[in-house]
Amino acid sequence: MSTMVFVxxxxxxxxxSTVFYEKLGFKKNDDFSDERTSCMVWDDNFFIMLLDHSFYKLFIKxxxxxxxxxxxxxxxxFSLGSADEVKKFGKLAEESGGTVYSVDMGIPEDQMFGxxxxxxxxxxxxxxxxxx
Structure with a gap:
């Protein structure tokens, strides 16, 4: 069985926030979403739960x-399939109101890009x- 990760x-x-993540390519799972939370699905193993502050506070005491x-x-x-996919994700984030930057790791882009x-x-x- 594969592990599922819920952030x-x-x-x-x-x-x-739901609109922002949909523009990045996440899909909303309505079965686990309501006015307080959106379950955003990347794939079968990676999910981001968007919780309003009052709901989130229930879990942090x-x-x-x-x-x-x-x-x-x-x-x-999280990993993507190519450096171009990473760049596209970043471009979509910027276009949707997010902030994007790169940290120079000193590693050639043909070996690693983030x-x-x-x-x-x-x-x-x-x-x-x-x-x-």
Missing amino acids: NFPVKDVAA DKTIADTKTQSAALIA LEVQDLDGNMLEPNWMAM
Whole structure:
């Protein structure tokens, strides 16, 4: 059995964040979505759950939600099929209101390529490709 990974992101506006992730190529699973959360599906193993702040707080007890526009909470890395797919993902993110930049790792692009992508709330994704 393959492991399924569910990343949970607190978001201020579930509807706007859902549109952002749909533009990146995620599909919304309505069976696990409501006004407080959207289940965004990348493939059979990778999902991002967009939870409004009040719903997200139920899972973190007394902790506060990080302001991911000014603080880092996590870097969620995942692989894509090519450097061009990574670039396309980044372009779609920028066109949809996200922020994208690259960190120079000193590795030639024909061996590895990745981007840092921030969503509307500052949550961080790291799409990457590596020659295997």
